[in-house]
Amino acid sequence: MEEKNILEIRGLKSYFFTDNGVVPAVDGVDLDIPEGKIIGLVGESGCGKSMTVRSVMGLLKYPGRVVEGSIRFDGREIAGLKENELRDICGKDISMIFQEPMTSLNPVIKVGKQVRETLLIHDRSISREEADRRVIEIFKKVGISEPEKRFNSYPHQLSGGLRQRVMIAMAMICKPKLLIADEPTTALDVTIEAQILRLMKELRDETGMSVLLITHNLGVVAELCDYIYVMYAGKIVEQAETFELFDHTAHPYTQGLLDSIPRIGRNADRLHTIPGVVPNLLHLPKGCAFCNRCELAEKSCHDQGVELREISPGHKVRCIKPIEHKEVTGS
Amino acid sequence: MNDSMNTAPQEVLLRAEHLYKNYSTGKKGREVHAVSDVNLSIMKGETLALVGESGCGKSTLGRTLIHMLPATSGSIYYQDMDIAAMDDKQFKPYRRKMQMIFQDPYASLDPRMTVRNIIAEPLETYKVCATKEETTERVLKLMDAVGIPGEFLNRYPHQFSGGQRQRIGIARAIALQPELIICDEPVSALDVSVQSQVLNLLKDIQHAFELTYLFIGHDLSVINFVADRVCVMFLGCICEVAGKDELYSKPLHPYSEFLLDAIPVADPHRRNRQRKVLTGEIPSPMDLPKGCCFCTRCPYATDICRKERPELRDLGDGRQVACHHPLG
Amino acid sequence: MFEHEDKNMALNEDLQSQIGERDGIRDKLKRMCRENPLAAVSAVVIAIIILMAIFAPVIAPYGEAEQDLINRLQAPSAEHWLGTDELGRDLFSRMLYGSRLSITIGILPSLISLTIGVVAGLAAGYFGGWVDYVIMRVADVMLSIPSLILAMVVMYTLGTSTVNLFIALSMTGWSSVARVVRSQTLSIKQSEYVEAARSIGVGRWKIMFRHILPNCIPSLIVLFTLNVPSAILSESSLSFLGIGVKVPAASWGLIVNQGRQFLFTQPWLCLAPCVAIMIVVLAFNFLGDGLRDALDPYMQR
Numbered sequence: 001m002e003e004k005n006i007l008e009i010r011g012l013k014s015y016f017f018t019d020n021g022v023v024p025a026v027d028g029v030d031l032d033i034p035e036g037k038i039i040g041l042v043g044e045s046g047c048g049k050s051m052t053v054r055s056v057m058g059l060l061k062y063p064g065r066v067v068e069g070s071i072r073f074d075g076r077e078i079a080g081l082k083e084n085e086l087r088d089i090c091g092k093d094i095s096m097i098f099q100e101p102m103t104s105l106n107p108v109i110k111v112g113k114q115v116r117e118t119l120l121i122h123d124r125s126i127s128r129e130e131a132d133r134r135v136i137e138i139f140k141k142v143g144i145s146e147p148e149k150r151f152n153s154y155p156h157q158l159s160g161g162l163r164q165r166v167m168i169a170m171a172m173i174c175k176p177k178l179l180i181a182d183e184p185t186t187a188l189d190v191t192i193e194a195q196i197l198r199l200m201k202e203l204r205d206e207t208g209m210s211v212l213l214i215t216h217n218l219g220v221v222a223e224l225c226d227y228i229y230v231m232y233a234g235k236i237v238e239q240a241e242t243f244e245l246f247d248h249t250a251h252p253y254t255q256g257l258l259d260s261i262p263r264i265g266r267n268a269d270r271l272h273t274i275p276g277v278v279p280n281l282l283h284l285p286k287g288c289a290f291c292n293r294c295e296l297a298e299k300s301c302h303d304q305g306v307e308l309r310e311i312s313p314g315h316k317v318r319c320i321k322p323i324e325h326k327e328v329t330g331s
Numbered sequence: 332m333n334d335s336m337n338t339a340p341q342e343v344l345l346r347a348e349h350l351y352k353n354y355s356t357g358k359k360g361r362e363v364h365a366v367s368d369v370n371l372s373i374m375k376g377e378t379l380a381l382v383g384e385s386g387c388g389k390s391t392l393g394r395t396l397i398h399m400l401p402a403t404s405g406s407i408y409y410q411d412m413d414i415a416a417m418d419d420k421q422f423k424p425y426r427r428k429m430q431m432i433f434q435d436p437y438a439s440l441d442p443r444m445t446v447r448n449i450i451a452e453p454l455e456t457y458k459v460c461a462t463k464e465e466t467t468e469r470v471l472k473l474m475d476a477v478g479i480p481g482e483f484l485n486r487y488p489h490q491f492s493g494g495q496r497q498r499i500g501i502a503r504a505i506a507l508q509p510e511l512i513i514c515d516e517p518v519s520a521l522d523v524s525v526q527s528q529v530l531n532l533l534k535d536i537q538h539a540f541e542l543t544y545l546f547i548g549h550d551l552s553v554i555n556f557v558a559d560r561v562c563v564m565f566l567g568c569i570c571e572v573a574g575k576d577e578l579y580s581k582p583l584h585p586y587s588e589f590l591l592d593a594i595p596v597a598d599p600h601r602r603n604r605q606r607k608v609l610t611g612e613i614p615s616p617m618d619l620p621k622g623c624c625f626c627t628r629c630p631y632a633t634d635i636c637r638k639e640r641p642e643l644r645d646l647g648d649g650r651q652v653a654c655h656h657p658l659g
Numbered sequence: 660m661f662e663h664e665d666k667n668m669a670l671n672e673d674l675q676s677q678i679g680e681r682d683g684i685r686d687k688l689k690r691m692c693r694e695n696p697l698a699a700v701s702a703v704v705i706a707i708i709i710l711m712a713i714f715a716p717v718i719a720p721y722g723e724a725e726q727d728l729i730n731r732l733q734a735p736s737a738e739h740w741l742g743t744d745e746l747g748r749d750l751f752s753r754m755l756y757g758s759r760l761s762i763t764i765g766i767l768p769s770l771i772s773l774t775i776g777v778v779a780g781l782a783a784g785y786f787g788g789w790v791d792y793v794i795m796r797v798a799d800v801m802l803s804i805p806s807l808i809l810a811m812v813v814m815y816t817l818g819t820s821t822v823n824l825f826i827a828l829s830m831t832g833w834s835s836v837a838r839v840v841r842s843q844t845l846s847i848k849q850s851e852y853v854e855a856a857r858s859i860g861v862g863r864w865k866i867m868f869r870h871i872l873p874n875c876i877p878s879l880i881v882l883f884t885l886n887v888p889s890a891i892l893s894e895s896s897l898s899f900l901g902i903g904v905k906v907p908a909a910s911w912g913l914i915v916n917q918g919r920q921f922l923f924t925q926p927w928l929c930l931a932p933c934v935a936i937m938i939v940v941l942a943f944n945f946l947g948d949g950l951r952d953a954l955d956p957y958m959q960r
């Protein structure tokens with residue numbers, strides 16, 4: 001791979017120091033985001049996917065903090081930067097959209113003004129008229145109909161889909177190199193979700209920015225992403241290019257997730273389930289974190305930790321006994 | 332494939348006729364039409380799914396059907412008794428026949444009550460058991476049925492994970508051996524791996540307790556798994572009612588087609604498939620279009636669609652559709 | 660083996676609860692003690708003062724009204740720790756006995772007004788409509804009258820006695836409690852677990868007292884601890900003005916009143932009870948603030 005990585009995370013560890021002990025929410029994550037690619041970070045709630053990006057953005061809340069690891073953005077180390085130094089990068093070169101657009105917008109300020117504010121903070125040389133024009137332009141770009149009218153709307157006057165478009169406009173207005181989207185469509189209806197996903201793809205194609213998409217929905221990553229990381233209990237358990245991941249799934253957890261999705265056209269009487277629940281990060285098993293829920297687990301899985309290893313070019317898996325695929329004929 | 336459809340006698344359990352539910356918004360004369368002119372039958376032993384986007388009135392319809400919200404007009408027949416017109420006192424004997432499972436497993440359990448008290452509450456309300464010990468025994472049986480180990484009897488909800496809380500909610504709903512359970516998006520707040528566990532449990536319990544479900548949801552792939560029949564709603568109106576297989580293979584209403592096309596598919600090979608993506612936003616339920624509710628977003632809309640509201644027509648084969656120009 | 664695993668599984672919580680966002684009251688109190696030592700110290704101080712009040716007859720070296728006319732107006736000494744007043748009564752003993760009345764007056768009217776406020780607030784919030792309207796307008800009226808003046812009016816019309824003092828102080832506190840309980844009731848009423856109880860067919864009284872009230876308790880604890888010092892202060896003011904407790908009974912306000920005339924010659928007679936009032940009021944306020952930070956759902960984040 002000759003591409004340049006816009007973001008490189010190496011050995012990131014973010015721990016929460018709670019009354020009951022140290023919670024390793026992010027435990028040694030390596031993650032690359034090449035320029036112009038859409039990268040998916042998939043996992044269930046509590047797996048540490050949101051904590052990973054919060055660490056990047058310097059948004060970890062007490063009692064959590066980054067313990068070690070390096071985060072390089074565009075060749076520059078940003079782990080351990082002071083808040084005001086980080087602020088210059090976050091919001092301008094890296095911007096983020098959140099799951100719930102209503103709580104991320106200030107309810108008493110007009111949305112156009114909020115978007116303009118973001119622009120003016122990061123570029124003081126722009127005149128107000130110029131800024132207004134830019135806001136209207138970006139509103140058009142993200143598919144907000146009647147942008148001049150919407151400029152003067154308050155957040156509560158907009159529907160969920162429009163609010164998420166405003167959030168995207170706000171994130172896009174400084175022409176970021178990296179857009180981090182944390183469950184951007186989870187709160188939206190399917191028809192709106194399809195619109196937003198299409199919009200994100202179009203914006204990527206147009207501007208060449210990179211996107212880190214965090215979601216629990218394997219359908220969404222399959223539709224949108226170029227490369228996928230699967231996270232479980234604070235660690236990356238599998239990473240591969242999208243087609244490779246879906247065609248040659250190697251980790252039993254990824255396979256279990258794929259099997260538990262109800263699918264249209266597959267009329268089963270029962271769904272496949274992964275037994276048990278996500279382990280308590282305070283009391284992780286000694287061996288593989290997934291061993292207690294894994295149907296294929298052997299004694300060695302319980303006894304020793306597992307490292308991430310490459311099983312084919314660009315496909316890494318954290319499993320002693322990855323699922324092997326016989327060459328599929330047809331399809 | 333539909334065992335329950337074929338074996339169960341087609342007996343109507345609950346029937347709504349010309350059901351309306353309006354909310355006043357405080358402003359003079361402004362009313363939100365959450366449910367307008369709904370005709371619907373729920374068969375005994377089936378799972379009828381109510382699908383639609385947020386704000387389409389599916390939750391309101393579900394709650395109105397079981398008397399949690401008063402209907403503005405129209406009738407709801409349960410065993411040939413019109414329950415819509417009853418007051419709370421008259422309805423009381425019917426209340427225990429209709430229970431509910433809620434969406435948010437964190438908000439639907441009282442944080443200050445133990446699991447035992449939560450599940451025992453319906454039993455105590457109707458004085459099902461004579462003694463405390465008997466109640467506890469029943470609670471333990473219910474916990475066993477939903478897969479919560481009995482030793483957690485005296486724990487509080489916050490000590491459980493989302494999926495386990497939802498199991499507790501299910502145990503509470505089946506405690507009175509109801510006939511109909513309204514499942515209001517019971518898995519949409521859960522993770523994928525937990526979601527499949529709860530869905531399987533819902534199916535098992537339906538067989539074991541001979542339940543009828545009204546399953547409210549927005550995720551069509553989940554509904555494909557649980558439902559026998561599907562009812563698609565848009566802005567308080569029913570667009571289409573059909574058997575699951577018929578709807579998924581050949582939707583008749585344009586809106587159903589868009590909904591089906593919008594589902595993200597966990598298969599990258601299909602990402603470049605032909606998809607119809609809806610444009611435009613949902614109109615406000617405060618001023619509905621005069622004609623078909625869907626006409627403002629529908630690419631096939633003609634003049635008649637904008638002028639006249641289509642009736643829900645019976646097309647035979649158990650299919651009903653409210654559209655002037657049904658597809659297919 | 661399997662059973663053991665199952666147990667572990669069920670005890671697992673998701674990450675959110677692990678980082679302490681969904682703790683029980685006990686965990687929250689523990690955290691408060693660690694993060695806010697001032698509140699913890701205040702709790703200890705309050706406990707000591709209450710114990711001293713209860714065991715006053717045991718601790719006090721002299722009787723409540725035991726006069727010793729030979730040793731009048733003495734300065735603090737080993738014999739009389741805080742000196743004696745104009746009738747030769749031991750100030751320390753008198754303050755110990757006085758604390759019984761002052762503390763009772765702090766706590767009892769607060770409890771009464773809490774009870775009235777809870778019932779009024781629950782009814783207003785749950786039933787809404789005209790019930791809400793009437794109760795809240797009465798509460799508004801009560802809040803618009805300065806509480807001290809209201810208490811004075813009550814004391815003048817009913818006559819000065821300890822029982823009437825209780826009535827006067829109970830009347831003033833309930834309206835603010837009712838407001839808080841009403842707003843909490845309104846929000847809890849909307850919650851899914853109340854809806855769930857309704858869907859089962861649980862009666863409204865049961866919903867109010869089984870589901871809504873227990874979930875108001877954190878705020879009630881806070882309100883109570885903040886109400887106590889204001890009641891103590893009101894009592895002191897009333898007794899100082901001479902319409903509160905009557906001699907020979909002792910309360911801190913009364914002792915201040917009696918010591919007033921010797922403020923420049925024997926200042927300890929006035930200062931000691933003032934300091935005592937200050938300590939108790941501050942301790943309750945600190946504790947109340949700490950509890951609010953720890954328990955109040957609206958203060959979190």
